[in-house]
Amino acid sequence: MSVILETNGLSRRFGGLRAVGNVTFALQDGARQALIGPNGAGKTTYINLLTGVVPPSEGRITFLGEDITRLSPEARVRRGIVRTFQINQLFDEMTPLEAVALAVLERDGKARAMWRPLASHHEALDEAAGLLASLGLADAMEVPTAEISYGRRRLLEICVALACRPRLLLLDEPAAGVPEHERNDIMNTVANLPRTVSVLLIEHDMDLVFRFAERIAVLVGGELLVEGTPDEVANDIRVKEAYLGESLDAPAA
């Protein structure tokens, strides 16, 4: 396997606070990697550095062999780094079909087209409908986004990201706040993502982390504490200390 994403000595300071410090980390192509850490460990800042919303104080980011440290967020999305949000960032005034079609059109550079009506862009609409159907949202396609259940809106959040055709998908707590009976849909969707998409999962729910991840990175105090297989991480004494008694055991089932 080859490396898809690499960060070298990546740091970010906010005034006197070092949110991310000297993180050197490589993500394999097709990875199922989780990024965990207690609150305030710098996970969100690390994601913002990867997507380009926040510029680094030091260090380098390489994606598919290209130095992208100075690239704009939009350019990174076009190269295939796409994220979802911990708090839904959807278009409440649109239907899911419109939202996903919009992502498809932006990806193909067709969203600047002004004269042909949207309804005549069949390829984009068909692709959007297919994507929604593959996540089990076929029946919600034309329902106003604000009227679908929270769990399904979480799925839509992932669907919009997938429409950008990511090479690397950054999932920020996809199951956050999802009620028990809708949790499985999210977990299955995440588990069934094709291997052509590398996944970096940021999650507090250890159940989901240990079911999904093949490797886990632990961020504490802005630094990369441990990186390894779930077993290695679960048995690491430093990780246990960092979580101060929070159980990190793999679920019994």
Next chain:
Amino acid sequence: MEILFWLLPIPLFFLFGLRLPLLTEIAILALFALSLDLILGYAGIVSLGHAAFFGLGAYTAGLLAVHGWGEPITGLLAAGAVATAAGFVSSFLVLRGSDLTRLMVTLAISMMLLEAANRLAWLTGGADGLYGVTMWPIFGIFEFDLYGHTAYWYSVIVLFISFVALRAIVNSPFGLALRGVKGNPLRMRAIGAPVNRHLVKAFTIGAGFAGIAGGLLAQATQFVSLDVLAFHRSAEALLVLVIGGSGAVYGGILGAAAFRVLQEWLSGITPQYWQFWLGAGLIVLVLFARGGLIGLWRALVRRLHRTRDEEAR
């Protein structure tokens, strides 16, 4: 339904033959409001200075006619072109800031233009206005007559063509992208959308159509005064969108008609206090019909559909 709506100007012409200047004004105000709606209702850019582009268009068309080029169609296109260029340049200033900054910057631009037009009296006629705007017949055939027949039809047709163009834009993928930018700019950036480029484009196009509306006023009334750049004109377009409903192409037209008719009617009964009643009406509208007239219409259609569905069951 829509065909019927666009046939309305014909009976109106015969019913209100003596009030044609008012109807012409409504068409021009509607076009001006539509151009603001693209910026405000679809792209979500707040503006208090949309009159800047209206005024630029009016002076462009007026000055061309005064200086020997009275051909209306090319004059109108020139008005649109000048406003488009100004819109493009100023968009970079306007789009820099947050909503509050945008209000200030748009207001400042229109006030600067107003002051410039006032000072450059040798060019614009200053406070006296620009006299001597003489239009050639449209296509060399239709003379602008004293009764305003030609001006009326000319304005209605320009409104219709602009309406068709603007509606095509808002129904296109670009229109969807604008709704996306207005609805959630954070997510738009996260799907790799060139948010700023979309906004620049919308602002530029909106400015261009405002210029056409301004040019239309200059040509139809054969006169341009500083009034075309005044703050109250920007505010009027906003009011029209509040009344008619923003983010809906028919909102601007319905709003313009309702606003001007109401204004005529109220100033007829209470010449001194009509603004009070207009204000009171607006408050009622904002309290009970936030989507404006278009919102009311949609609610009505929805209710009709529901009762029909229930009867079918």
